[in-house]
Amino acid sequence: MNRQTADHATLADKFNQDEARVNWHDETLWWVRAKRDRIAWSIPEWEALRDTASRIKVNALGNLHDYLLQFEEQATRNGAVVHWAADAEEHNRIVTDILKKHGVQRIVKSKSMLTEECHLNPYLAANGIEVIDTDLGERIVQLAKEPPSHIVLPCIHKKKEEIGELFHEHLGTPAGNADPKFLTAAARQHLRKEFLQADAAITGVNFAVAETGEMVVCTNEGNADMGAHLATVHIACMGIEKIIPERKHLGVFLRLLARSATGQPITTYSSHFRQPRAGQELHIVLVDNGRSRQLGREDFRNSLKCIRCGACMNTCPVYRRSGGHSYHTAVAGPIGAILAPNLDMKDYADLPFASTLCGSCSNVCPVKIDIHQQLYKWRQVLVKEGHTTAAKTASMKIMSGVLSAPRTYKTAGKMGRWVMRAFPGMVNNRMNPWYKQREMPAPPAQSFSQWYEKNKKSS
Amino acid sequence: MKVGLFIPCYIDQFYPQVGIATLQLLQKLGCEVEYPQGQTCCGQPMANSGYEHLTHQCNTLFIKNFADYDYIVGPSGSCVLHIKDHLHDPAAEEKATGIRQRIYELTEFLTDVLKVTSLPARFPCKVGLHQSCHGQRGLALAQMSELVAPPFSKPEQLLRMVEGVELVPLDRQDECCGFGGTFCVTEEAVSVKMGKDRVADHVKHGAEVITGTDVSCLMHIEGILRRQHAGVKVMHIAEILNQNIHEQANS
Numbered sequence: 001m002n003r004q005t006a007d008h009a010t011l012a013d014k015f016n017q018d019e020a021r022v023n024w025h026d027e028t029l030w031w032v033r034a035k036r037d038r039i040a041w042s043i044p045e046w047e048a049l050r051d052t053a054s055r056i057k058v059n060a061l062g063n064l065h066d067y068l069l070q071f072e073e074q075a076t077r078n079g080a081v082v083h084w085a086a087d088a089e090e091h092n093r094i095v096t097d098i099l100k101k102h103g104v105q106r107i108v109k110s111k112s113m114l115t116e117e118c119h120l121n122p123y124l125a126a127n128g129i130e131v132i133d134t135d136l137g138e139r140i141v142q143l144a145k146e147p148p149s150h151i152v153l154p155c156i157h158k159k160k161e162e163i164g165e166l167f168h169e170h171l172g173t174p175a176g177n178a179d180p181k182f183l184t185a186a187a188r189q190h191l192r193k194e195f196l197q198a199d200a201a202i203t204g205v206n207f208a209v210a211e212t213g214e215m216v217v218c219t220n221e222g223n224a225d226m227g228a229h230l231a232t233v234h235i236a237c238m239g240i241e242k243i244i245p246e247r248k249h250l251g252v253f254l255r256l257l258a259r260s261a262t263g264q265p266i267t268t269y270s271s272h273f274r275q276p277r278a279g280q281e282l283h284i285v286l287v288d289n290g291r292s293r294q295l296g297r298e299d300f301r302n303s304l305k306c307i308r309c310g311a312c313m314n315t316c317p318v319y320r321r322s323g324g325h326s327y328h329t330a331v332a333g334p335i336g337a338i339l340a341p342n343l344d345m346k347d348y349a350d351l352p353f354a355s356t357l358c359g360s361c362s363n364v365c366p367v368k369i370d371i372h373q374q375l376y377k378w379r380q381v382l383v384k385e386g387h388t389t390a391a392k393t394a395s396m397k398i399m400s401g402v403l404s405a406p407r408t409y410k411t412a413g414k415m416g417r418w419v420m421r422a423f424p425g426m427v428n429n430r431m432n433p434w435y436k437q438r439e440m441p442a443p444p445a446q447s448f449s450q451w452y453e454k455n456k457k458s459s
Numbered sequence: 460m461k462v463g464l465f466i467p468c469y470i471d472q473f474y475p476q477v478g479i480a481t482l483q484l485l486q487k488l489g490c491e492v493e494y495p496q497g498q499t500c501c502g503q504p505m506a507n508s509g510y511e512h513l514t515h516q517c518n519t520l521f522i523k524n525f526a527d528y529d530y531i532v533g534p535s536g537s538c539v540l541h542i543k544d545h546l547h548d549p550a551a552e553e554k555a556t557g558i559r560q561r562i563y564e565l566t567e568f569l570t571d572v573l574k575v576t577s578l579p580a581r582f583p584c585k586v587g588l589h590q591s592c593h594g595q596r597g598l599a600l601a602q603m604s605e606l607v608a609p610p611f612s613k614p615e616q617l618l619r620m621v622e623g624v625e626l627v628p629l630d631r632q633d634e635c636c637g638f639g640g641t642f643c644v645t646e647e648a649v650s651v652k653m654g655k656d657r658v659a660d661h662v663k664h665g666a667e668v669i670t671g672t673d674v675s676c677l678m679h680i681e682g683i684l685r686r687q688h689a690g691v692k693v694m695h696i697a698e699i700l701n702q703n704i705h706e707q708a709n710s
Binding site for chain 1: 468472474476497505506517633634642
């Protein structure tokens with residue numbers, strides 16, 4: 001497991017060294033946001049739909065224990081084998097055991113952010129099992145030996161020319177060919193072979209219906225279907241929060257998911273997996289990995305409503321200008337910044353601060369997670385738990401002291417402005433991060449309060 | 460109607476003209492306005508940095524200064540939102556609740572409480588309106604581009620009352636400028652890039668003045684404009700709405 005040591009600000013600073021690339025990244029994702037806006041506006045009941053989705057999820061989370069047991073019972077009745085994993089380690093072990101039992105050495109995997117979260121690929125590799133990611137974007141980052149930078153658009157940080165080079169190197173396409181159609185066709189040829197050879201398929205799960213024990217997997221490429229229908233072993237891995245109570249609720253979520261994610265009316269494939277076909281084994285791994293803990297945190301509970309559409313990333317002005325990798329976690333962007341500290345406060349203490357709290361994320365969220373409010377609340381928790389620096393605490397205490405005493409505040413303000421006027425070099429220097437690319441405000445001779453004192457009678 | 464004028468610390472120290480314009484505008488519109496001299500800051504810089512527990516004394520001070528007014532009005536959506544969301548004091552919770560309910564950002568006070576329908580102001584200029592996030596999304600001063608809902612904008616409604624103001628359209632009507640409190644220094648690279656992109660949108664559409672309801676965002680935008688020697692001015696909305704009054708006072 002590769003833990004990056006640099007924090008978001010450092011990685012974002014690096015990303016910003018190439019401004020033209022930042023512009024391209026920002027505009028690409030803004031284009032997706034704009035597409036989402038247009039299709040949302042095509043549905044007059046959009047806000048009511050979001051509200052309904054939010055309520056269904058609140059119910060699901062509030063009764064998760066019962067719905068999970070109901071799902072297990074139904075799925076087992078349908079012929080699936082249900083496994084429970086308390087954490088990432090147990091999830092990886094369960095998957096490996098199933099594969100080893102069948103002597104599997106090569107598997108195909110459609111997109112699953114859960115397996116990214118659990119770092120399944122390196123775990124399987126260490127056990128001698130080769131994983132081929134079959135989502136085109138995921139295959140691209142896999143060839144590049146990089147993690148996905150976005151949960152829906154895993155290789156959105158890569159330009160088509162870079163993908164052309166990768167394919168030239170790994171799939172033998174002609175050098176210099178960066179035509180998306182050509183490259184996609186080459187990927188299809190390559191992946192078809194993998195689908196046919198694979199002994200087992202792993203898929204993610206978008207929705208698991210407690211009522212029927214079925215799972216719905218949404219893809220645009222049909223790669224989950226190709227994998228699951230060809231392999232003799234299908235393993236579906238899901239976080240326990242993917243449960244929805246009834247089948248009819250899909251009518252709400254499927255309308256919201258693709259519209260929010262990419263601005264499409266619906267994903268090309270919304271495939272229902274209910275029972276294994278004759279001769280096939282279907283395994284479902286239900287993974288907790290910190291979700292129960294998050295469910296117990298009242299302020300952060302409803303982060304588990306997330307349906308992984310990525311709309312908060314596309315709209316986030318910080319994400320668009322810092323790139324997914326700057327979040328150094330499987331799920332980047334605003335939603336990642338409220339999920340990650342639950343997994344490890346120390347490693348992800350920087351993420352809730354990688355935001356201006358502008359609130360756009362909460363507004364696009366199809367299940368109405370109050371993301372920016374939770375960012376604020378995580379900041380309070382992280383500081384209280386000691387995940388801050390002594391220097392920051394000291395400066396905050398000084399600031400609080402000055403601002404709590406009107407006379408001290410007035411004197412400090414007067415002196416500060418005088419210093420800025422008399423010795424501009426004291427603040428206009430390289431030590432001041434504000435001044436690096438911005439001018440300081442011009443300090444006036446008198447404050448408003450001084451002006452008011454002199455003028456209040458005549459005004 | 461007795462109005463307590465809330466002038467946030469950085470406006471007090473660096474942008475006194477915004478406080479003056481706010482005061483004169485409210486007086487012109489018939490309000491009895493007082494500025495309590497003991498005020499400092501709403502506590503937001505600490506709270507947004509994760510130190511809300513250090514804002515207790517700021518809260519006590521705020522309550523002491525403003526509890527007795529019919530309305531509390533400030534020219535900053537962000538600071539007003541902070542008070543609305545976070546002003547508490549176990550020793551004076553009733554007073555705190557009263558303040559949270561009676562505090563207004565300047566433009567919403569003009570449109571919703573004073574119900575202003577015309578202003579004797581003139582400002583012949585191409586103006587770009589920066590929608591500050593805390594005012595817009597937090598206080599709902601304007602419709603948000605993410606939501607499927609009918610359009611409205613309280614700041615725009617007021618600017619349209621000013622003779623000569625020509626509002627320029629923007630490619631991104633409500634994207635954040637990247638100020639974000641301490642974010643502007645802790646995430647310097649992204650903060651500046653966001654600011655540069657906002658500025659470029661206004662400049663591209665011919666804005667001569669960029670205005671808004673939050674001086675914090677405008678201070679950041681101004682810092683970038685001045686570094687670029689862009690020649691575009693920055694003014695708080697109170698200064699524009701108060702234009703005519705200002706000229707009369709000088710003549």
